[in-house]
Amino acid sequence: MTFRVLHHNQCFDGACSAAVFTKFHQECIGTASGYEYRGLSHAATGGISDDVFGPGENAIVDFKYTSSPKLTWWFDHHQSAFLTEEDRAHFVAGQRGALGMRQFFDPDMISCTSFIAAVGASRFGFDVSGLGELLYWADIIDGARFDSAQSAVEMEAPAMKLAMVIENADTPDFIPRIIPLLTDMTLGDIMAEPFVREKISPLMSKHMAAMTLIRTKAELADGVVFYDLLDRPTEAISKFIPYYYFPDATYTVGVTRSASRTKISVGTNPWSPIPHEELENIAEICERYGGGGHARVGAISFGPDEVDRARIAATKIAAELRG
Ligand SMILES: [Mn+2]
Numbered sequence: 001m002t003f004r005v006l007h008h009n010q011c012f013d014g015a016c017s018a019a020v021f022t023k024f025h026q027e028c029i030g031t032a033s034g035y036e037y038r039g040l041s042h043a044a045t046g047g048i049s050d051d052v053f054g055p056g057e058n059a060i061v062d063f064k065y066t067s068s069p070k071l072t073w074w075f076d077h078h079q080s081a082f083l084t085e086e087d088r089a090h091f092v093a094g095q096r097g098a099l100g101m102r103q104f105f106d107p108d109m110i111s112c113t114s115f116i117a118a119v120g121a122s123r124f125g126f127d128v129s130g131l132g133e134l135l136y137w138a139d140i141i142d143g144a145r146f147d148s149a150q151s152a153v154e155m156e157a158p159a160m161k162l163a164m165v166i167e168n169a170d171t172p173d174f175i176p177r178i179i180p181l182l183t184d185m186t187l188g189d190i191m192a193e194p195f196v197r198e199k200i201s202p203l204m205s206k207h208m209a210a211m212t213l214i215r216t217k218a219e220l221a222d223g224v225v226f227y228d229l230l231d232r233p234t235e236a237i238s239k240f241i242p243y244y245y246f247p248d249a250t251y252t253v254g255v256t257r258s259a260s261r262t263k264i265s266v267g268t269n270p271w272s273p274i275p276h277e278e279l280e281n282i283a284e285i286c287e288r289y290g291g292g293g294h295a296r297v298g299a300i301s302f303g304p305d306e307v308d309r310a311r312i313a314a315t316k317i318a319a320e321l322r323g
Pocket of ligand 1: 013014062077111112142
């Protein structure tokens with residue numbers, strides 16, 4: 001039966017997680033006749049609907065837990081993986097039985113991709129020797145471990161351009177087409193595929209426009225860059241642009257909207273000299289407003305018509321981080 005792999009949508013680590021999970025499952029478990037992919041996005045309403053699951057086995061990778069009995073495999077590394085304490089308790093209870101070898105959670109892993117590879121290798125004898133480039137870049141990109149704001153924003157490496165193309169995927173068949181290539185080809189060769197290559201130059205132009213927008217609209221005060229782009233719909237803006245123009249900033253709070261949602265993005269400057277233990281926990285702040293994420297970056301989604309609510313919340317979060 002076809003195995004459905006549900007992955008964090010429009011996310012480089014989500015796509016790489018789906019690819020590495022598939023290779024792992026094929027080589028170490030081998031019970032599926034084929035694999036299909038579907039992206040999951042954070043909705044303002046929060047939960048995962050049972051409609052997303054297929055009739056056979058289902059895995060969720062790099063995305064929230066759900067107590068649905070349709071979920072068989074699960075890998076996540078997000079601090080906010082459990083929507084409720086009931087979900088967490090359900091996961092913990094499952095760990096004592098057979099699901100302990102099917103469902104895995106470790107918020108200390110940099111990327112879900114390297115988490116799947118590590119669990120596969122240590123518990124199932126998965127051979128990860130051909131996955132070096134993919135695991136390296138999943139950690140760099142998902143962990144925001146770039147050498148500099150310049151390398152993150154100027155995007156010279158093929159992995160960076162591929163991540164941009166995945167983050168901006170505009171049709172539901174695009175990421176499922178890329179996933180099987182990720183464990184089969186080098187990232188440079190995937191970039192050269194015509195269906196991928198044609199996406200790059202329009203996105204690079206938008207990226208340049210986003211840079212101009214942040215340069216002109218963002219303001220730095222007391223270590224926090226704030227930008228409000230609610231006057232126009234904008235597509236995904238690289239979270240590193242603020243630090244390219246404001247290298248002395250510690251945090252960024254930005255509020256943007258698209259046709260489907262209004263979004264607050266909160267981040268920490270990855271190149272900040274401030275020791276980690278002195279930084280605010282961004283996931284905790286976002287959770288208070290109904291969002292989530294990691295210790296260093298997080299987000300809160302609102303409905304497309306909740307512009308005022310989002311603006312007020314963003315202003316409060318910026319004030320909190322400044323204080
Ligand atoms: Mn991830």
